[in-house]
Amino acid sequence: MSKKSKTGRGEFSSRFGVIAATAGAAIGLGNIWKFPYITGEYGGAAFLFVYLIFIILIGFPITLSEFIIGRKAKKNSYGSFKKLAPDSSWKLIGMLGILAAFFILAFYSVVAGWGVGYVYESIIDSFKSQSPVQLNNLFFEFIKDPYRPILFQTIFMLFTGGIVYFGVKNGIEKNVKIMMPILFILIIALDIRAVTLPGASKGLEFLFNPDFSKLTSQAVLVALGHAFFSLSLGMGISLTYASYVSDREDLLKVAVSVPIADTVIAILAGIAIFPAVFAFGIAPESGPGLVFITLPNIFLQMPGGYIFSILFFLLFVLAALTSAIALLEVVVAFFHEELKMKREVATVFAVALVTLLGMVCSLSMGPLKDFTVGGKNFFDSLDWVASNLLLPISGMFISAFVGWKLGKGKVKRELGKGGHHVSPAFLSVFVFIVKYIAPLAIFIVALNGVGLIKI
Numbered sequence: 528m529s530k531k532s533k534t535g536r537g538e539f540s541s542r543f544g545v546i547a548a549t550a551g552a553a554i555g556l557g558n559i560w561k562f563p564y565i566t567g568e569y570g571g572a573a574f575l576f577v578y579l580i581f582i583i584l585i586g587f588p589i590t591l592s593e594f595i596i597g598r599k600a601k602k603n604s605y606g607s608f609k610k611l612a613p614d615s616s617w618k619l620i621g622m623l624g625i626l627a628a629f630f631i632l633a634f635y636s637v638v639a640g641w642g643v644g645y646v647y648e649s650i651i652d653s654f655k656s657q658s659p660v661q662l663n664n665l666f667f668e669f670i671k672d673p674y675r676p677i678l679f680q681t682i683f684m685l686f687t688g689g690i691v692y693f694g695v696k697n698g699i700e701k702n703v704k705i706m707m708p709i710l711f712i713l714i715i716a717l718d719i720r721a722v723t724l725p726g727a728s729k730g731l732e733f734l735f736n737p738d739f740s741k742l743t744s745q746a747v748l749v750a751l752g753h754a755f756f757s758l759s760l761g762m763g764i765s766l767t768y769a770s771y772v773s774d775r776e777d778l779l780k781v782a783v784s785v786p787i788a789d790t791v792i793a794i795l796a797g798i799a800i801f802p803a804v805f806a807f808g809i810a811p812e813s814g815p816g817l818v819f820i821t822l823p824n825i826f827l828q829m830p831g832g833y834i835f836s837i838l839f840f841l842l843f844v845l846a847a848l849t850s851a852i853a854l855l856e857v858v859v860a861f862f863h864e865e866l867k868m869k870r871e872v873a874t875v876f877a878v879a880l881v882t883l884l885g886m887v888c889s890l891s892m893g894p895l896k897d898f899t900v901g902g903k904n905f906f907d908s909l910d911w912v913a914s915n916l917l918l919p920i921s922g923m924f925i926s927a928f929v930g931w932k933l934g935k936g937k938v939k940r941e942l943g944k945g946g947h948h949v950s951p952a953f954l955s956v957f958v959f960i961v962k963y964i965a966p967l968a969i970f971i972v973a974l975n976g977v978g979l980i981k982i
């Protein structure tokens with residue numbers, strides 16, 4: 528059984544455990560296949576600079592807001608708002624987050640399943656002597672297949688469920704404490720390989736050379752949107768994890784570590800990928816194409832490519848797994864505490880539901896591709912609704928809740944628990960940001976995301 532706190536709920540037993548879990552939730556596919564690409568595309572160091580400002584100015588304050596709400600209430604995302612603001616509609620915000628987590632996990636697990644499939648393909652050396660066109664076909668045939676992606680997605684979900692099943696301390700904490708250091712070692716190994724390739728410096732230039740002419744208003748919005756996505760905000764993840772953090776813990780220190788770890792890993796991922804891409808003279812892309820087509824092409828030509836291909840896809844699956852665990856925990860905590868299911872039953876139930884929805888997502892690449900919503904297949908519509916609607920709305924209100932509803936006094940008390948000092952200047956700036964700046968910034972990104980304004 529998990530260690531129980533005074534409230535009878537599970538509790539993390541160490542600071543490293545909390546940080547590994549929350550940083551693991553943030554570090555995911557976005558770090559590996561999106562951040563490096565958008566950085567290169569929108570002006571390298573110039574973009575990075577704007578991104579860092581958003582991480583500090585918006586990302587960190589909302590992460591901290593989720594931490595404050597969760598630890599103060601010690602409940603799941605819905606229950607926390609219900610407890611802190613009884614008889615009000617705030618709890619709907621918690622509900623939105625849970626719904627977003629549920630949707631995201633459904634399609635995230637499909638992509639993670641592709642990763643599991645590619646670990647397998649790497650091991651059996653399927654990329655050997657394939658032409659770029661054949662590698663392209665290999666990927667598209669694979670994702671269109673009615674069975675194989677579903678098999679790998681199910682394996683991935685069983686793994687995720689198998690960890691969450693054992694609770695916060697014996698399931699989640701115990702596993703992420705091992706997985707996060709492995710993830711770090713894998714990425715460093717891939718970095719060393721990439722930067723020692725002849726011609727690697729062009730890739731580093733693509734990533735880091737500041738080019739302010741590419742820093743358009745569009746780039747600024749992309750930076751803010753990505754800061755939000757990368758920190759997994761708005762889904763009640765940090766909120767739910769923080770509800771298992773002891774009152775003695777220095778919340779501020781934990782909350783600061785998450786964006787730092789997330790950003791460091793994103794940069795390390797860029798260093799692992801682009802020098803390799805440029806060393807072999809291949810045009811960079813982003814998203815699935817980068818990971819499942821471009822990289823196998825590179826591994827084929829790279830000395831030691833067989834082993835680095837396995838390591839890379841393992842890294843990919845690990846990064847996805849630590850995020851999936853967090854997403855599942857958001858849903859399980861809700862089923863357990865609000866619908867009064869036993870935790871174990873809640874886990875099995877949630878895994879079953881998510882896997883079923885994920886199967887529909889997976890099939891929408893092939894057999895169900897003609898079933899579209901608003902011109903998008905099911906996979907893309909779920910992604911669109913969660914990323915452009917649910918997340919920003921929930922993130923905006925989470926921030927506003929801490930600024931307006933809890934206010935400075937309660938924030939101070941929560942951060943000061945356990946005798947930790949909070950500087951008054953920090954407090955004022957933080958409350959000002961979560962009251963005005965963050966909600967407004969998210970609102971603008973959201974309007975742009977749904978196409979109501981075009982920046």
Ligand code: PHE
Nearest residue numbers: 553555556557558757759850
């Ligand atoms: N933050 C994750 C990433 O960078 C994405 C994610 C979003 C994961 C929401 C879980 C929930 O890939």
